[in-house]
Amino acid sequence: MKSILLTLxxxxxxxxxxxxxxxxxxxxxxxxxxxxKETDRLKDWVAINTKSKIVAxxxxxxxxxxxxxxxxxxxxxxEAVFNAIKNQIKIRDDFKTLSFGESFNQSKIKADNRKVIIxxxxxxxxxxxxxxxxxxxxxxxxxMPKPEIDFPEKMVFENPDxxxxxxxxxxxxxxxxxxxxxxxxxxxxxxxxxINTFIVVPEAKGKMYELLVVLQNSPGLKIEIQxxxxxxxxxxxxxxxxxxxxxxxxxxxxGIYPGRLSYKGFxxxxxxxxxxxxNETERAANRRVEILIxxx
Numbered sequence: 001m002k003s004i005l006l007t008l009x010x011x012x013x014x015x016x017x018x019x020x021x022x023x024x025x026x027x028x029x030x031x032x033x034x035x036x037k038e039t040d041r042l043k044d045w046v047a048i049n050t051k052s053k054i055v056a057x058x059x060x061x062x063x064x065x066x067x068x069x070x071x072x073x074x075x076x077x078x079e080a081v082f083n084a085i086k087n088q089i090k091i092r093d094d095f096k097t098l099s100f101g102e103s104f105n106q107s108k109i110k111a112d113n114r115k116v117i118i119x120x121x122x123x124x125x126x127x128x129x130x131x132x133x134x135x136x137x138x139x140x141x142x143x144m145p146k147p148e149i150d151f152p153e154k155m156v157f158e159n160p161d162x163x164x165x166x167x168x169x170x171x172x173x174x175x176x177x178x179x180x181x182x183x184x185x186x187x188x189x190x191x192x193x194x195i196n197t198f199i200v201v202p203e204a205k206g207k208m209y210e211l212l213v214v215l216q217n218s219p220g221l222k223i224e225i226q227x228x229x230x231x232x233x234x235x236x237x238x239x240x241x242x243x244x245x246x247x248x249x250x251x252x253x254x255g256i257y258p259g260r261l262s263y264k265g266f267x268x269x270x271x272x273x274x275x276x277x278x279n280e281t282e283r284a285a286n287r288r289v290e291i292l293i294x295x296x
Contacts, residue, residue: 020055020056020119020120020121020132021052021119021120021121021122022117022118022119022120023045023117023118023120024115024116024117024118025038025041025042025081025115025116025117025118026038026111026112026114026115027077027114027115027116028114029110029114030073032073032076032077032079032080033080034080034081034084039084042081042084042085045118046085046088046089049089049120050088050089051123052089052090052120052121052122052123052126053089053090053091053092053120053121053123053126053129054085054089054090054091054092054118054119054120055092055119055120055121055129055133056092056118056119057078057081057082057116057117057118057119058078058116058117058119059074059075059076059077059078059081059115059116060074060077060113060114060115060116060117061073061074061077061113061114077115077116078116080116081116081118089120090126146178146179146218149175149178149217151169151171151174151175151178151213151214151217152169152171152213153168153169153171154166154167154168154169155167155169155206155209155213157205157209165202167205167206167209168206169206169209169210169213170206170207170210173186173188173189173210174210174213174214177210177211177214177221177291177293178214178217178218178221180293180296181293181296182293182294182295182296183292183293184292184293185226185290185291185292185293186290186291186293187288187289187290187291188207188210188211188288188289188290188291189207190204190207191204191207191208191247191288191289192204193243193246196239197239198239198242198243198245198246199246200246200247200250208247208250208251211247211251211291212250212251212254212256215251215256215260216255216256218296220295220296221260221293221295221296222259222260222261222293222294222295222296223260223261223262223291223292223293223294224261224262224263224264224291224292224294225244225245225247225248225261225262225263225264225289225290225291226244226263226264226265226266226289226290226291226292227239227240227241227242227243227244227263227264227265227266227289228240228265228266228267228268228270228271228286228287228288228289228290229267229268229286229287230268230271230275230277230282230283230284230285230286230287231268231275231276231277231283231286231287232267232268233268233275234267234268235265235267235268238265238267239265239267240265240266240267241263241264241265242265243265243289244263244264244265244289245263247263247289248261248262248263262294268286271286272285272286272288273285273286
């Protein structure tokens with residue numbers, strides 16, 4: 001029956017090792033605990049290699065026993081050695097278990113096959129670890145710039161009575177949202193509501209259209225709409241959430257997929273100026289709607 005080789009650390013497809021050092025430990029027949037002699041040898045090795053780094057541990061068995069038994073025995077031998085040294089010396093994190101089966105060349109002396117081999121790098125070689133192991137780091141893909149978009153300067157809105165209203169759009173702000181990175185937060189200036197309600201004042205509807213146009217032209221953009229209040233320490237009627245939801249509902253009603261949007265109200269818990277505000281300038285700054293870029 002063929003011998004089994006298990007490794008707790010598999011770092012590359014080839015079984016070759018180049019500049020690694022090797023240290024072997026031997027086991028009694030059908031045992032996975034180290035005997036006292038080998039335990040002392042392991043302790044001595046650790047003592048002189050505290051600044052080295054282990055890159056692989058391979059376990060071997062002789063040909064005696066069934067495949068399943070040998071496979072388990074080899075694994076237990078690897079685990080026993082690993083557990084004995086894991087807190088005393090650096091070991092690579094990317095370890096796995098692998099059976100090499102017939103790839104292990106048996107020695108004619110059975111005792112020589114009942115072993116674990118530790119492959120390691122000396123301190124002087126650790127800086128070249130990836131090079132020695134033949135690991136090539138993938139270069140990150142260059143981020144493709146988003147295509148330039150000439151956003152409109154105005155939009156015509158049709159009133160329920162059939163009349164039309166023209167809104168001037170802020171192209172600079174629209175471009176800022178379009179190019180914003182994940183995690184950025186942008187304030188929508190001049191997005192005002194009728195006092196104590198979540199109804200947007202007519203002259204501010206253009207701000208919602210600016211956001212709508214950007215979302216229509218940037219399918220990968222996902223946002224969270226965040227509402228904030230001024231003046232009141234407690235948002236008793238959850239007005240900040242209702243205002244954020246009003247913008248969310250407007251965008252959904254105009255064809256934006258709901259999965260790209262979320263909304264949240266913060267009341268007065270995140271003021272830009274401490275409460276109570278000193279003047280209307282501070283109150284206006286605290287009373288705001290912000291857009292958090294979730295994905296872009």
